[in-house]
Amino acid sequence: MSAEPRSVEVRIAEQVPPGTRADSYIADTLRLFSRSQARKRVTRLLLNGKPVKLSRRLVPGDLLFVEYRDAPVVELLPEDIPLSILYEDRNVVVVDKPVGLVVHPAAGNPSGTLVNALLYHCSRLGGEFPEGEVRPGVVHRLDKGTSGVIITAKNLASREFLARQFRLRRVSKLYVAIVQGQPPAEAGRIESRLARDRRNRKRFREGIHGKRAVTLYRVLRRKAGHCLLSLRPHTGRTHQLRVHLSSLGCPIVGDSLYGSKVRAEMMLHACRLRLRLPGCPQATSFRSPLPARFASYWRGLGSAR
Known part of the structure; x- marks a missing residue:
């Protein structure tokens, strides 16, 4: 019933x-x-x-x-999905997430996610979290179209230890993106408030009633109307980098939701994550090299400068 x-x-x-x-x-x-x-x-x-x-x-x-009505119960099943593991111990798994992989099951993505892969890789993971937990081990997210470093927890205590660092903004994150257009300066700070777009629930927008979001950017290279940027988000709002770059008139290549007209995989990569691991007094950095899609797209452009 x-x-x-x-x-x-x-x-x-x-x-x-x-x-x-x-x-x-x-x-x-x-x-x-x-x-x-x-x-x-x-x-x-x-x-x-x-x-x-x-x-x-x-x-x-x-x-x-x-x-x-309550939401239908999602049955989480282990799935043998290959993972590129950067680091693992008894408390955490650090994964180099590929573009296209959803982090956890949700409406429209009931399976084939990072969580399903982790349940297969860590056979005891499901038993370490409360019954009915639909995001076991998830500490933070990367969008489906974003690749790179993501850390997951193997137990409740580790998840809370890591999540607290994210809440207190003690985690250092570095992203790289290829954007269309030219930022107004070689380096800059973008600060605004972000809220969900009432006309399109898949999007976020800048507005006075949103949550504060801060991003630092630096131009690394320019080529044929494009820029390779390094990005340091000081906050962790949903779609923050995508909205901020679009607000500069520089949408991320492949990000059609925020104005890119290029049909390509999204050129946004989480290349470094630095934080403390459970039981470790010092912070640890995890890195992911730029995926092949970045080099391929960049080579296809005109002359560099």
């Missing part, structure tokens, strides 16, 4: 901008699930006691009632 629906009833606060859609409020303020998931999981929606659609606009003082 299916589980009984859950429900929540809330009074819309004064701080909520008038005109906010009900599905946006459910996703961004209540954080129950995404707007796309709302269409599948909301079974009843009442505004001031009357049935309404998810597109209904809200105003402060409204009483919103949401009845919804």
Whole structure:
């Protein structure tokens, strides 16, 4: 039998901008699930006691009632997916993630992920985390189109030890990207606030109500209207580097979501990660060389300078 629906009833606060859609409020303020998931999981929606659609606009003082189904249980299965392991001990596995590999199962990607590969590689991994955990071992993420260094934990204590460093911004991260266009300076700092784009839930955008995001960049080489950049994110917002570079008018090659017109794999690579490992007093650096797709794309451009 299916589980009984859950429900929540809330009074819309004064701080909520008038005109906010009900599905946006459910996703961004209540954080129950995404707007796309709302269409599948909301079974009843009442505004001031009357049935309404998810597109209904809200105003402060409204009483919103949401009845919804729990998400389907994801069955995590070990999968024999080859991994390039940079380092491993009893607490962590550091992987050189290839482009195209999703980190953990989610809507649209129920299998074939890094988590499935880790469950096969570390046979005891599933038993080290609570039952029903859909992201066992995941400490941080790289987008599907981003390659490079990612660290995972083999147990709860190690995951919390690593996650705390990310929360306190004690982790040093270095990325390399090929972008279209020319940044305004040889080196610079990009600082803005990022929030999910209400018109396209797959995108993020700059806005005054978002979370603070800081990126340092440096031009390494220029060639035929393109630049090879080094990137140091001081914060870890979703799509941060992609949004920041697009805001400069320099989208990452292959990043069609943020303005690239080039049909290619995304040219963004996490080449170095530095942090402390459980039980180690000093920080350790892990490096991944630039993938072949970078050299191939760069050679195909015109004269360098």
